[in-house]
Amino acid sequence: MSLYPVNDIMVSVCVVTYNHGKYIGTCLDHILRQRRKFRIEILIHDDASTDGAQDVIRAYQKRYPDIIKPILRVENQYSQGITNISGAFNFPRAVGKYVALTDGDDYWCDDYKLQRQVDYMEAHPECGFTFHSAKVVTEDGALVNGELMRPYHTSRVVKPAELVDKATGSPFASFLLRREIVEKLPDYYVDCPVGDRPLELMAADYGDSYYFDEPMSVYRFGIRGSWTENQMNGDYVEKQRKYAADMWKMYHRFDVETGGRFHEACEHAGRRVEFLTAVNTRNFDVIYRPENADFLQELSRHDRFFIDFEHRFPKLYHGLRRLKSGAPKQIEEKGSV
Known part of the structure; x- marks a missing residue:
């Protein structure tokens, strides 16, 4: 029944x-x-x-x-x-x-x-x-x-x-x-x-x-035509910059629409997006800023290891990567619609 x-x-x-x-x-x-x-x-x-x-x-x-x-x-x-x-x-x-x-x-x-x-x-x-x-x-x-x-x-x-x-x-x-x-x-x-x-x-x-x-x-993960693949075509760094800016705009609008009830959460979430785009573009100056330490700890141990390896030994890292893929996955893989 x-x-x-x-x-x-x-x-x-x-x-x-x-x-x-x-x-x-x-x-x-x-x-x-x-x-x-x-x-x-x-x-x-x-x-x-x-x-x-x-x-x-x-x-x-x-x-x-x-x-x-x-x-x-x-x-x-x-x-x-x-x-x-x-x-x-x-x-x-x-x-x-x-x-x-x-x-x-x-x-x-x-x-x-x-x-x-x-x-x-x-x-x-x-x-x-x-x-x-x-x-x-x-x-x-x-x-x-x-x-x-x-x-x-x-x-x-x-x-x-x-x-x-x-x-x-x-x-x-x-x-x-x-x-x-x-x-x-x-x-x-x-x-x-x-x-x-x-x-x-x-x-x-x-x-x-x-x-x-x-x-x-x-x-x-990694399907042809996915959001990440589209991001990789053309100027990837500029696309990531625009993505972060668009997400900040979203959080700010939401913050206003909800009367500031989630202001701290919105600000923290927007900063996280900036950090993750820095990870995706390997902007190490941003990744290792003291104020981003908490965001870095949110990444998996695997990802933190390879980010640090690439930062310290870039030539060795990229040489090994050519032999065998072992780099961190993109943080944002597929933007659903």
């Missing part, structure tokens, strides 16, 4: 995809196999893929016409300056009580993920957002350091200020929010170059969040 009204959609699953033809079938299969006691809809926005992804999506829509509701673009929207695809095209058509998110190259690996998140939020109306850790794999499926997508080491309530000033990224595919949080999108969301971080700020403005310290999704 269903716990929820059978005629109501409980969760709108918002999927964004571009040239994920190799992966979108896996993504959809794992959404459809969720063990749940409520209805869902799957809202897909494909941004003019050229690799056959739209054919895959059409085939799934034909099999599940009441669940899968795609927008299949002929012209790429991201290249026209619409950086937050979810907010522009998926959120406005969501009808579920909750909104779940994923990129088309990631997938859920726990068949009870949605049910567990919904059950918690139904029992805790003060909670606007739940998320969890993820397994991290390369394009060929090899496991990467799991700590990359594990922001905390225990399941627990996350208070609003802590969510604003979170040291480690969260997998986009873990997000479940109350729909009212995304019904009216603030300017700092619309103008942000990535979509995941402002959603966390919007959730913090709502109230408490809850984190499940279990890898209920899989995050693909």
Whole structure:
């Protein structure tokens, strides 16, 4: 017997995809196999893929016409300056009580993920957002350091200020929010170059969040066409500088919009972004400033070792790297939209 009204959609699953033809079938299969006691809809926005992804999506829509509701673009929207695809095209058509998110190259690996998140939020109306850790794999499926997508080491309530000033990224595919949080999108969301971080700020403005310290999704690292690959094309240092400036702008707007309730958290989070872009561009003067010591300690021991090695012995480091890749991973891998 269903716990929820059978005629109501409980969760709108918002999927964004571009040239994920190799992966979108896996993504959809794992959404459809969720063990749940409520209805869902799957809202897909494909941004003019050229690799056959739209054919895959059409085939799934034909099999599940009441669940899968795609927008299949002929012209790429991201290249026209619409950086937050979810907010522009998926959120406005969501009808579920909750909104779940994923990129088309990631997938859920726990068949009870949605049910567990919904059950918690139904029992805790003060909670606007739940998320969890993820397994991290390369394009060929090899496991990467799991700590990359594990922001905390225990399941627990996350208070609003802590969510604003979170040291480690969260997998986009873990997000479940109350729909009212995304019904009216603030300017700092619309103008942000990535979509995941402002959603966390919007959730913090709502109230408490809850984190499940279990890898209920899989995050693909280093996929062709990812945010990091796009950053690497052209003037990488300038792109990182602009990214930091845009993120500072987001935190400042959020700070104003929330009446300064999270001022210290916003300032600390903005400084962390500057530090991480210094790590990515190997600006050692910034990395080793005394005021950045806490941020340096937030990095893994592995990353701190290689940063220090490169700083002290640059010629040896780059010579060894040419022989065998062992450098730290990019801190910001994929900016979800």
